[in-house]
Amino acid sequence: MDVMISNYRSIECLLDAACAGDTREVKRLLKQGIDPDTQDENGFPVLALAAVGGHASTVKALLESGANIEATDSEGNTALRWAADEGHLDVAQVLLERGAQIDIVNNDGYSPTYCALSSRRFRMVELLRAHTAVRQTLVKA
DSSP: OHHHHHHHHHHHHHHHHHHHTOHHHHHHHHHTTOOTTOBOTTSOBHHHHHHHHTOHHHHHHHHHTTOOTTOOOTTOOOHHHHHHHHTOHHHHHHHHHTTOOSSOOOTTSOOHHHHHHHTTOHHHHHHHHHHHHHHHHHHHO
16 A cells, blocks of 8 residues: 555656656656656646646656657647647757657647647747658658
């Protein structure tokens, strides 16, 4: 019983640390064996929590620990979609450099580019389009 309570507390600590962008605490908890694909009670992946908050170093630490870059919340949103919608260019850059898919759509059929555009995050739209163009060039080569 004590092990379950301790594990639950560690998971809660990981979620809180990711939200706060406390990369050092996130790394410490991951070294203890907490799953980097942990989700909160609403099905929101810890990677998405860090992305929503704009915490690029925390996102990087989670990815280095094996977090699924394409993990989705209950509405089908990826970390890239959240970064795009919030305008966190540095987070989006980390995700794109690690291979995040630009064309994945959520349950409503919206892509990260669409979400950035509808949120008037025009620099984000430019970043996403640039990565799309680079990937298309690499595929053709």
